[in-house]
Amino acid sequence: MSHESIQTLLNANEEWAQSVIKNTPNFFSQSATGQSPKVLWIGCSDSRVPESVITSSKPGDIFVHRNIANQFHLNDDSALSVLIYAVKVVGVEHVVLVGHTYCGGAAACLQAAKDAAADTGAPLIARVQSLDLSACSENEALNKVVETNIIMQVDNICKSEPITTAWADPNVKKVTVHGWMYDLSRGRID
Numbered sequence: 095m096s097h098e099s100i101q102t103l104l105n106a107n108e109e110w111a112q113s114v115i116k117n118t119p120n121f122f123s124q125s126a127t128g129q130s131p132k133v134l135w136i137g138c139s140d141s142r143v144p145e146s147v148i149t150s151s152k153p154g155d156i157f158v159h160r161n162i163a164n165q166f167h168l169n170d171d172s173a174l175s176v177l178i179y180a181v182k183v184v185g186v187e188h189v190v191l192v193g194h195t196y197c198g199g200a201a202a203c204l205q206a207a208k209d210a211a212a213d214t215g216a217p218l219i220a221r222v223q224s225l226d227l228s229a230c231s232e233n234e235a236l237n238k239v240v241e242t243n244i245i246m247q248v249d250n251i252c253k254s255e256p257i258t259t260a261w262a263d264p265n266v267k268k269v270t271v272h273g274w275m276y277d278l279s280r281g282r283i284d
């Protein structure tokens with residue numbers, strides 16, 4: 095990114111903050127008093143899937159974790175700490191795991207699965223190798239990988255300690271886990 099691109103971001107931030115204050119004078123002072131988002135979004139780092147923009151959300155609406163190809167592994171301290179904090183401290187009621195079409199991470203996984211020498215120790219690659227994609231076009235195959243990945247990561251979230259604990263304890267707020275697919279060529283969550 096050139097310095098020009100950086101300056102564009104800073105200028106846009108200044109304009110945005112001014113327009114928010116104009117419409118809602120106490121927005122930022124209110125924001126500084128705390129957060130109580132109802133949703134944790136676990137999505138891909140891809141620049142084309144900015145959760146707040148595509149859901150028309152405001153600061154304070156969504157708790158977020160994003161990484162390449164929206165992974166949630168039970169041994170990933172970064173993802174796990176976000177989930178623990180979101181459920182136990184913030185008190186979110188929904189966890190949404192969001193995959194998307196044209197995902198570079200899923201494409202890399204599909205490529206690795208096709209490579210006979212690939213290490214099948216990675217659970218998603220092994221799962222993709224078990225799919226019959228022979229009748230699929232390249233794009234259909236990629237969509238199947240994205241879908242399979244969403245199902246696997248939702249499954250991991252459901253097996254994680256903060257979720258199983260919340261489900262087992264009637265005194266803890268109910269948490270629902272969702273798997274979503276965002277079609278970035280249409281701008282729609284399916």
Ligand SMILES: [Zn+2]
Pocket residue numbers: 138139140162163164194196197198199200
């Ligand atoms: Zn992606």
